[in-house]
Amino acid sequence: MNDEDNLILPVILAGGKGSRLWPMSRTARPKQFLSLTGDLTLFQQTLKRLQDPATYKAPIIITNSEYRFIVAEQALECGIELDAILLEPVARNTAAAIAAASFVASSDNPSQLVHVLASDHVVEVDDAYLEALSIAKATALSGRLATFGITPHEPATGFGYIEAGEREESGANTVSRFVEKPDTERAAEMIASGNYYWNSGMFLFASDVFLSECEAYAPEVYAAAKTSVEKATKDLDFIRLDPDGFSASPNISVDYAIFEKTSLASVVPSPIIWSDLGAWDAVWKAGGRDEDDNLKRGSVTLRNTTGSIVISEKLHVVVNGLDDVTVIATQDAVYVGRLSDAQSVGSIVDILKENPDTVALTEDHRTSYRPWGGYSSMEIGERFQVKRLFVKPGKRLSLQKHHHRSEHWIVVAGTAEVQIGEKTMIISENESVYIPVGELHRLYNPGKILLELIEVQTGSYFGEDDIIRVEDEFGRS
Numbered sequence: 191m192n193d194e195d196n197l198i199l200p201v202i203l204a205g206g207k208g209s210r211l212w213p214m215s216r217t218a219r220p221k222q223f224l225s226l227t228g229d230l231t232l233f234q235q236t237l238k239r240l241q242d243p244a245t246y247k248a249p250i251i252i253t254n255s256e257y258r259f260i261v262a263e264q265a266l267e268c269g270i271e272l273d274a275i276l277l278e279p280v281a282r283n284t285a286a287a288i289a290a291a292s293f294v295a296s297s298d299n300p301s302q303l304v305h306v307l308a309s310d311h312v313v314e315v316d317d318a319y320l321e322a323l324s325i326a327k328a329t330a331l332s333g334r335l336a337t338f339g340i341t342p343h344e345p346a347t348g349f350g351y352i353e354a355g356e357r358e359e360s361g362a363n364t365v366s367r368f369v370e371k372p373d374t375e376r377a378a379e380m381i382a383s384g385n386y387y388w389n390s391g392m393f394l395f396a397s398d399v400f401l402s403e404c405e406a407y408a409p410e411v412y413a414a415a416k417t418s419v420e421k422a423t424k425d426l427d428f429i430r431l432d433p434d435g436f437s438a439s440p441n442i443s444v445d446y447a448i449f450e451k452t453s454l455a456s457v458v459p460s461p462i463i464w465s466d467l468g469a470w471d472a473v474w475k476a477g478g479r480d481e482d483d484n485l486k487r488g489s490v491t492l493r494n495t496t497g498s499i500v501i502s503e504k505l506h507v508v509v510n511g512l513d514d515v516t517v518i519a520t521q522d523a524v525y526v527g528r529l530s531d532a533q534s535v536g537s538i539v540d541i542l543k544e545n546p547d548t549v550a551l552t553e554d555h556r557t558s559y560r561p562w563g564g565y566s567s568m569e570i571g572e573r574f575q576v577k578r579l580f581v582k583p584g585k586r587l588s589l590q591k592h593h594h595r596s597e598h599w600i601v602v603a604g605t606a607e608v609q610i611g612e613k614t615m616i617i618s619e620n621e622s623v624y625i626p627v628g629e630l631h632r633l634y635n636p637g638k639i640l641l642e643l644i645e646v647q648t649g650s651y652f653g654e655d656d657i658i659r660v661e662d663e664f665g666r667s
Contacts, residue, residue: 195299195301195302196303197245197246197247197303198245198246198247198303198304198305198327198394199246199247199249199250199273199295199302199303199304199305200240200246200247200249200250200304200305200306200307201249201250201252201288201291201292201295201304201305201306201307202233202236202237202249202250202251202252202307202308202309203252203284203287203288203306203307203308203309204222204233204251204252204253204257204261204309205252205253205254205257205278205281205287206220206221206222206308206309206310207220208220208221208310208468209535209536209539209552210468210469210470210532210533210535210536210539211224211226211467211469211470211473211535212518212523212525212535212536212538212539212542212552213518213520213522213523213524213525213551214226214501214503214518214520216551216552216553216554216555217552217553217554218256218553218554218555218558219260219555219558219559220257220310221310221467222236222308222309222310223257223260223264226467226473226477227312227467227473227476227477230268231264232309232310232311232312232467233261233264233309233310234264234265234267234268234270235312236307236308236309236310236311236313237249237264237265237268237270238268238270239313239315240270240307241270245323246305247273248270248271248272248273249270249272249273250272250273250274250275250276250291250294250295251265251272251274251275251276251309252275252276252278252287252290252291253275253276253277253278254277254278254279254281255277255279255430258275258277258428259559259560259561259664260559261275262275262427262428262561263559263561274294274429275427275428275429276290276291276294276422276428276429276431277425277428277429277430277431278290278431278436279418279430279431279432279433279436279437280433280436280437281441282414282436282437282439282440282441282442283441283442283443283444284391284443284444284445285404285408285411285439285440285442285443285444285446285447285448286411286414286415286418286436286439286440286442288306288393288400288444289400289401289404289408289411289412289414289415289416289439290415290418290419290431290436291304291306292304292397292400292401292404292415293397293401293415293416293419294419294429295397296397296398296401299397300397300398301396301397301398301399302396302397303327303330303331303394303395303396303397304393304394304395304396304397304400305323305326305392305393305394306391306392306393306394306444307392308391308392308466310466310467311390311391311392311464311465311466311467312463312464312465312467312476313462313463313464314462314463314464316462316463318460318461318462318463319460319462319463322338322458322459322460322461322462323394325360325361325362325458326338326362326394326458327394328360328361328362329358329360329361329362329394329456329458330394330395330396330399331396332358332359332360333396333399333454334358334360334362334395334399334454334455334456335393335395335399335400335403335448335449335452335454335455335456336362336393336394336395336456336457336458337352337365337389337390337392337393337449337455337456337457337458338390338392338393338394338457338458338460338462339352339354339387339388339389339390339457339458339459339460340387340388340389340390340460340462340464341387341388341459341460341461341462342377342380342381342386342387342388344381345374345375345377345378345380345381346377346388347371347372347373347374347377347533348371348466348468348469348472348533349371349388349389349466350368350369350370350371350388350389350445351368351369351372351377351380351386351387351388351389352365352367352368352369352386352387352388352389352457353365353366353367353368353369353380353385353386354366354385354386354387354457354459358456360456361458362456362457362458362459363456363457363458363459364455364456364457365449365455365456365457367450368389368445368449368450369386387457387459387460388464389445390460390464390466391466393444393449394458399454400448403448403452403454404447404448406452407447407448407451407452408440408442408447408448410438410439410440411439411440411442411447413438414435414436414437414438414439415435415436415439416435417432417434417435417436417438418431418432418435418436418439419431419432419435420432420435421434421435425665426664426665469532469533469535470499470516470518470529470532470535471499471516471529471530471532471533472532473485473499474498474499474516474529477499482495482496482497483496483497483498484496484497484498484499484500485498485499485500485501486499486500486501487500487501487502488501488502488503488504488507488519489502489504489505489506489507490502490506490507490508490509491506491507491508491509492508492509492510493508493509493510493511494510494511494512495509495510495511495512495513495515496513496514497513497514497529498512498513498514498515498516498517498529499515499516499517499518499529500515500516500517500518501517501518501519502517502518502519503519503520503521504519504520504521505519505524507519514528514529514530515527515528515529516528516529516532520555520556521555521556521557521566522551522555522556523551525538539552561585561664562581562582562585562586562587562664563579563580563581563582563585563635563640563641564579564580565577565578565579565580565645566578568644570652573648573649573650574646574647574648575646575647575652576644576645576646576647577644577645577647578642578643578644578645579599579633579641579642579643579644579645580640580641580642580643581604581606581633581634581635581640581641581642581643582635582640582641583635583637583638583639583640583641584635584636585634585635586632586633586634586635586663587632587633587634588632588657588659588660588661588662588663588664589609589630589631589632589659589660589661589662590630590631590632590657590658590659590660591628591629591630591631591658591660592627592628592649592656592657592658593627593628593656593658594627594649594650594651594652594656595627595647595648595649595650595651595652595656596624596625596626596627596647596648596649597624597625597631597645597646597647597648598622598623598624598625598645598646598648599617599622599623599625599633599643599644599645600620600621600622600643600644600645600646601617601618601619601620601621601622601641601642601643602619602620602642602643602644603619603639603640603641603642604619604635604637604639604640604641604642605617605618605619605635605636605637605641606618606633606634606635606641606643607633607634607635607636608623608631608632608633608634609630609631609632609633609634610623610625610629610630610631611629611630611631616636627649630660
């Protein structure tokens with residue numbers, strides 16, 4: 191085995207649509223693409239952990255079509271080169287995703303070492319982490335499937351647990367069994383025994399070993415992943431897995447499909463600083479709290495308040511005389527609840543989804559991001575809508591038209607090149623242009639700074655499905 195073959199290929203799972211960090215995390219922009227613990231998003235922090243060229247190859251990202259441009263843009267922002275971005279046509283849980291990525295990883299090296307990571311976890315890279323990674327690599331090289339078991343420090347009920355068996359030569363342990371999320375009493379008993387670990391959802395294995403076990407214990411997953419990769423198509427910088435092939439896979443996690451059945455599973459005891467940020471209390475624990483044990487971000491004032499998390503994206507939020515609270519204010523929604531009851535946010539989101547008047551609050555942000563920039567919805571009425579558009583330097587929107595609305599564009603910063611029908615013009619700050627209903631038009635930022643416009647739409651319908659794309663450099667026409 192040469193040095194290149196000994197490098198680890200990271201596979202980052204980035205297609206999740208978690209709801210327990212609502213109202214910030216939503217379907218259109220879930221938590222992995224949010225900056226919750228620093229300037230970088232959780233996805234970017236994950237990429238940064240994998241930069242050691244003596245250890246890792248460029249990563250493979252597996253996500254869905256909806257997030258493809260966010261993935262590419264956030265990787266570009268932090269200067270990380272990706273090996274591939276695989277697009278799942280439908281959600282089929284982690285077993286199919288990891289199997290498909292393993293087939294891609296095997297194309298150059300059948301025994302490629304693969305490190306599977308979530309895109310939305312916080313992990314501190316210290317000596318303990320590097321030691322756990324070294325043990326996991328040795329375990330994988332010995333023909334085992336390694337999973338990282340986090341040393342528990344409290345009887346958490348939001349995680350599954352792994353019971354460790356006999357010690358192996360690599361320093362890992364065999365897996366005796368996986369335990370579903372326990373109640374507090376059972377979790378405390380397991381921690382007291384000293385033989386249980388939190389299931390982190392991180393794995394390290396040789397691709398051929400994993401695929402062999404997948405074929406043996408989850409043949410339908412194996413066949414679906416294999417077909418989806420063999421029939422995959424290239425789309426710009428993305429690899430689209432074959433829809434029919436991938437859809438044939440059962441919707442099952444890799445734990446249930448393989449790790450709970452195989453005799454090759456090993457757990458690496460990992461006394462590392464780790465959090466899955468699965469709820470607001472986890473964000474509170476991971477963040478930098480003040481002397482009153484509060485975590486606050488944004489425009490916030492607290493008085494006589496302790497043990498709380500208060501985050502505001504725009505509004506100024508004042509909390510007076512409350513303890514153990516969560517207050518999260520976005521542009522269009524405010525959540526208030528007990529911090530100690532953070533696990534219940536997901537059930538609140540389920541209630542919102544059942545109501546046609548509130549379902550949009552679980553799916554879309556006021557600010558939506560596109561490969562060219564994005565827009566913020568500022569005001570909407572019966573026959574008008576006002577948006578703020580921002581277009582990155584050198585980016586161009588699709589050549590498009592609308593059947594139900596006209597548009598007025600007013601430039602507030604930068605310079606815009608606007609095509610309307612056969613005519614192209616340059617408009618600068620404080621200048622405007624009108625696009626009639628049904629007229630082909632296009633917007634381009636030829637400058638070196640962000641282009642910002644106010645868009646006033648008038649008409650009878652403002653849905654995104656009234657965008658008729660005739661030509662688009664991002665493959666959306």
